[in-house]
Amino acid sequence: MIRAICADARDNVATLLETGRNGDKITVETGLDSNTATLQSDVPAFHKFALRNIATGEVVIKYGESIGKAVCRISAGEHVHVHNIESGRGRGDLES
Amino acid sequence: MLNGYRRPDGRWGIRNHLLILPASVCASETATQIAARVPGSISLPHQHGCCHMGEDYRQVLRTLSGIANNPNTGATLIVGLGCEGIQAEELLKQINTGGKPAGIVIIQESGGTPNAIAAGTAKAQELSRLLAAQQREPFPVSELVVGLECGGSDPTSGIAANPAVGAAVDLLLEAGGSSILSETTELIGAEHLLAKRAVNSHVASEIYRIVNRTEQRAIAQGTDIRGTQPTPGNIQGGISTIEEKSLGCIFKAGSADVQAVLEYGEQIPREPKGLFLMDTPGQDIESITGMLAGGAQIVLFTTGRGSPAGSPVAPVIKVTGNHDTFSKMQDNIEINAGTIITENRPVAETGNAIYRELLAVANGKLTKAEVLGHREFAIFRVGYTY
Incomplete structure (x- = not known):
């Protein structure tokens, strides 16, 4: 089965370790534990997918820390990347 | 213990480079041509050294002198045009604080590129001979x-x-x-x-x-x-x-x-x-x-x-x-x-x-x-x- 790493128990995303396709079953490793998940979209190697549903505006957590916010609703198993999350840091376009 | 080059300021180098350091962009090509004539030397062509102000000036000066003062640099030949904002003499003063061998050549004072290359090459060869005599010694x-x-x-x-x-x-x-x-x-x-x-x-x-x-x-x-x-x-x-x-x-x-x-x-x-x-x-x-x-x-x-x-x-x-x-x-x-x-x-x-x-x-x-x-x-x- 395709592996993924969840860096911290608080995370709502995991990093896929090889390219996955919609419907693939994934083993998600969190420290000594592991769970299974199912991809709801194609996800390239080392990209992220949601471990649970993430609401619009909700903080996306990796390494136990915020990496930005969801700009739309993200379903568990969906690819998480620049199309559905964004950073609020250093953004001159937001301040102007 | 490791083996490296002891510097006069007490720090230790793990390489023993001869640096041909242009004070400004205007001296960069001459520095590169000197380095080409002295095996093992390294020129550091860059786009700066003139028409800076304030903190920008201090940062460029600190960086150029810092590279010469890096413990891996054994000796430095500074190449200046003569009229640039970062004066070769000022750079030499900053480098001399480290006590390592250093020399200077000024293109305008040498009378143009060929003369500056000839004078710079001779000085760089002298520095190269000094470095060749240095040995690695144990350091923690x-x-x-x-x-x-x-x-x-x-x-x-x-x-x-x-x-x-x-x-x-x-x-x-x-x-x-x-x-x-x-x-x-x-x-x-x-x-x-x-x-x-x-x-x-x-x-x-x-x-x-x-x-x-x-x-x-x-x-x-x-x-x-x-x-x-x-x-x-x-x-x-x-x-x-x-x-x-x-x-x-x-x-x-x-x-x-x-x-x-x-x-x-x-x-x-x-x-x-x-x-x-x-x-x-x-x-x-x-x-x-x-x-x-x-x-x-x-x-x-x-x-x-x-x-x-x-x-x-x-x-x-x-x-x-x-x-x-x-x-x-x-x-x-x-x-x-x-x-x-x-x-x-x-x-x-x-x-x-x-x-x-x-x-x-x-x-x-x-x-x-x-x-x-x-x-x-x-x-x-x-x-x-x-």
């Missing part, structure tokens, strides 16, 4: 300062390469050595974690100050930072935001407390030893130059997408957490930390391998970047040219 690992850099990151950097380098850095610091974490842009979103590791509240506020200064510079541009940080390659690899990049980036620093925050190119103190933070940009080459001007003798460089970067005065050791990148770019990369992912190998195992490589390179083993002749050099500017 605690005198080693490693600069930490990541470039062309992807998510394997945060999972494998950076934690493995962090483990190696912890070993170096346990042996009494020092390290410099840099790239302030890549602290945005992770600054609170480093501030918690500051040795006191002043250092913690300094960490917030440099991150805020960098972020405000970006905001003042009035444009979207995305696509610049993270870069297109970072994004293609799977890093979505600057916060994600930063959180992966800081693993390079291991677990030590932060002793102090250094300005770009500022000299790292001899005491205390430990982990320091330097305010450099995320651009790899400018960042490495700052750390070398600050006294780092060696660089650990992690990459996910692959990077060929080297440096004129210090060996740069490459580590990747991406197995495919290692396969594709073995000519450039020393250590495959991808086994942490592909074979579930412990981070500490790769950390040990990186530490062993660090010591071997410090003792004279050439890095792949050195063998390939990579000598990337760039200075981080903080002002306009007038």
Whole structure:
């Protein structure tokens, strides 16, 4: 089965370790534990997918820390990347 | 113990370079032509040295003199045009504080390029003979300062390469050595974690100050930072935001407390030893130059997408957490930390391998970047040219 790493128990995303396709079953490793998940979209190697549903505006957590916010609703198993999350840091376009 | 070159100021070099240092862009070509006539010498062509103001002037001067004062530089020949803002004599004064052999040649005073090349070549040959007589001597690992850099990151950097380098850095610091974490842009979103590791509240506020200064510079541009940080390659690899990049980036620093925050190119103190933070940009080459001007003798460089970067005065050791990148770019990369992912190998195992490589390179083993002749050099500017 395709592996993924969840860096911290608080995370709502995991990093896929090889390219996955919609419907693939994934083993998600969190420290000594592991769970299974199912991809709801194609996800390239080392990209992220949601471990649970993430609401619009909700903080996306990796390494136990915020990496930005969801700009739309993200379903568990969906690819998480620049199309559905964004950073609020250093953004001159937001301040102007 | 390691073997290196003892410098008059008490620091230790792991290389013994003869630097042909142009004071300005106007002297760069002449410096390069002198270096071409003196085997083993290194010219440092750059685009700066004139028409700077204020902090920008001080930063360029500090960087150029810092590279000459780096312990890996054995001797320096300064090449000046004569009329530039960064005067060769001023540069020589800054370099003389380190007590190493140095010379000077001025193009306008020599009467043009051919005469300056002839005079410069003779002086450089003299310096080269001095360096040839120097021998490596034993020195303690605690005198080693490693600069930490990541470039062309992807998510394997945060999972494998950076934690493995962090483990190696912890070993170096346990042996009494020092390290410099840099790239302030890549602290945005992770600054609170480093501030918690500051040795006191002043250092913690300094960490917030440099991150805020960098972020405000970006905001003042009035444009979207995305696509610049993270870069297109970072994004293609799977890093979505600057916060994600930063959180992966800081693993390079291991677990030590932060002793102090250094300005770009500022000299790292001899005491205390430990982990320091330097305010450099995320651009790899400018960042490495700052750390070398600050006294780092060696660089650990992690990459996910692959990077060929080297440096004129210090060996740069490459580590990747991406197995495919290692396969594709073995000519450039020393250590495959991808086994942490592909074979579930412990981070500490790769950390040990990186530490062993660090010591071997410090003792004279050439890095792949050195063998390939990579000598990337760039200075981080903080002002306009007038």
